[in-house]
Amino acid sequence: MRPSRLILSTGFAVLLSLAFLLTRTDAQPNTIKQIAPGVWFREGDLEHEGHCNNIIIEMKDYLIVVDANFPSGARAAMADAKRVSSKPVKYVFDTHHHGDHAYGNAVWTQAGAMTIAYQGVADEMKRYEPARWKASEKERKDVADMKQPGPQPPQQTFTDSPHVITDGTRRVEFRFFGWAHTRGDGFVYLPQEKVLCTGDAVANGPYNFTGDGNIGNWPKVVAGALKLNVEHVLPGHGPAGGREVLVGQRAFMLELHNAVQAAIKSGKKMNDLVKSENGKQLAQLQLPDNVKNWVGPSLPDQIKDAYNEITNKKPAGDLPHQ
Ligand SMILES: [Zn+2]
Numbered sequence: 118m119r120p121s122r123l124i125l126s127t128g129f130a131v132l133l134s135l136a137f138l139l140t141r142t143d144a145q146p147n148t149i150k151q152i153a154p155g156v157w158f159r160e161g162d163l164e165h166e167g168h169c170n171n172i173i174i175e176m177k178d179y180l181i182v183v184d185a186n187f188p189s190g191a192r193a194a195m196a197d198a199k200r201v202s203s204k205p206v207k208y209v210f211d212t213h214h215h216g217d218h219a220y221g222n223a224v225w226t227q228a229g230a231m232t233i234a235y236q237g238v239a240d241e242m243k244r245y246e247p248a249r250w251k252a253s254e255k256e257r258k259d260v261a262d263m264k265q266p267g268p269q270p271p272q273q274t275f276t277d278s279p280h281v282i283t284d285g286t287r288r289v290e291f292r293f294f295g296w297a298h299t300r301g302d303g304f305v306y307l308p309q310e311k312v313l314c315t316g317d318a319v320a321n322g323p324y325n326f327t328g329d330g331n332i333g334n335w336p337k338v339v340a341g342a343l344k345l346n347v348e349h350v351l352p353g354h355g356p357a358g359g360r361e362v363l364v365g366q367r368a369f370m371l372e373l374h375n376a377v378q379a380a381i382k383s384g385k386k387m388n389d390l391v392k393s394e395n396g397k398q399l400a401q402l403q404l405p406d407n408v409k410n411w412v413g414p415s416l417p418d419q420i421k422d423a424y425n426e427i428t429n430k431k432p433a434g435d436l437p438h439q
């Protein structure tokens with residue numbers, strides 16, 4: 118059991134990320150920003166609450182919200198949705214199964230919304246739950262207070278990409294490009310507004326959790342997203358940005374994979390790549406400056422996952438883990 122990994126997987130990158138986050142000047146947690154007419158980006162409070170970001174999309178008669186968040190994040194996003202529009206939330210799209218994106222599902226469905234996700238999200242939940250929910254209950258009051266045996270799965274799933282919702286005023290495409298952060302990674306694309314909501318397949322900052330991931334395939338997934346006509350990238354964590362967020366995210370995973378692969382070829386072992394000192398893990402690999410936005414406290418774990426992936430010839434998320 119690797120408790121720190123489990124904690125990270127449920128969104129509590131808190132302690133590890135704290136030192137870095139305090140140096141970030143562009144983080145604006147709990148703020149809501151209009152990206153295009155009827156499209157709002159809400160930056161979640163990752164540092165204190167473990168929350169993900171949310172996107173609110175206004176349709177003719179209703180709202181679509183991207184990501185359910187943790188239960189407390191769901192309530193915060195719901196309050197902000199009410200602030201920007203009087204229309205009801207009809208759909209909540211889970212970008213993937215992690216607690217900080219999907220554990221609030223029941224909060225939304227109790228309020229009358231329908232949760233929807235790519236089929237892979239429901240499959241991942243079956244794979245990892247309810248073990249992670251039960252671990253999360255011990256860490257988080259909002260999860261314990263739900264008094265559920267496990268997370269509520271998405272009520273509606275799709276397998277064809279894109280899955281389109283349109284009402285004549287706006288076209289919303291739910292898309293799947295393959296396995297990057299999880300086997301279920303769903304994107305939300307607004308072709309007219311050139312907006313792409315990425316979940317955690319693309320982060321704007323050092324927030325890539327690779328334990329359930331496929332590092333070798335990750336750049337291909339982001340390359341798929343890069344084929345779209347995108348101006349606004351709304352990530353699962355970190356501030357909103359433009360295409361450069363996609364380009365940087367793709368480069369980070371390529372650089373990580375290539376650096377670890379080269380080290381293995383030169384005869385290095387795991388202990389050469391990550392050293393332990395006073396209970397702290399220290400990465401012995403340097404990644405180039407152009408990806409430094411993605412390099413942070415998770416680098417030692419990311420190196421280990423890449424090492425295991427390459428030496429076992431299997432995606433990190435396919436190797437035994439909690
Ligand atoms: Zn995640």
Ligand SMILES: [Zn+2]
Pocket residue numbers: 128169215217218317353354
């Ligand atoms: Zn997340």
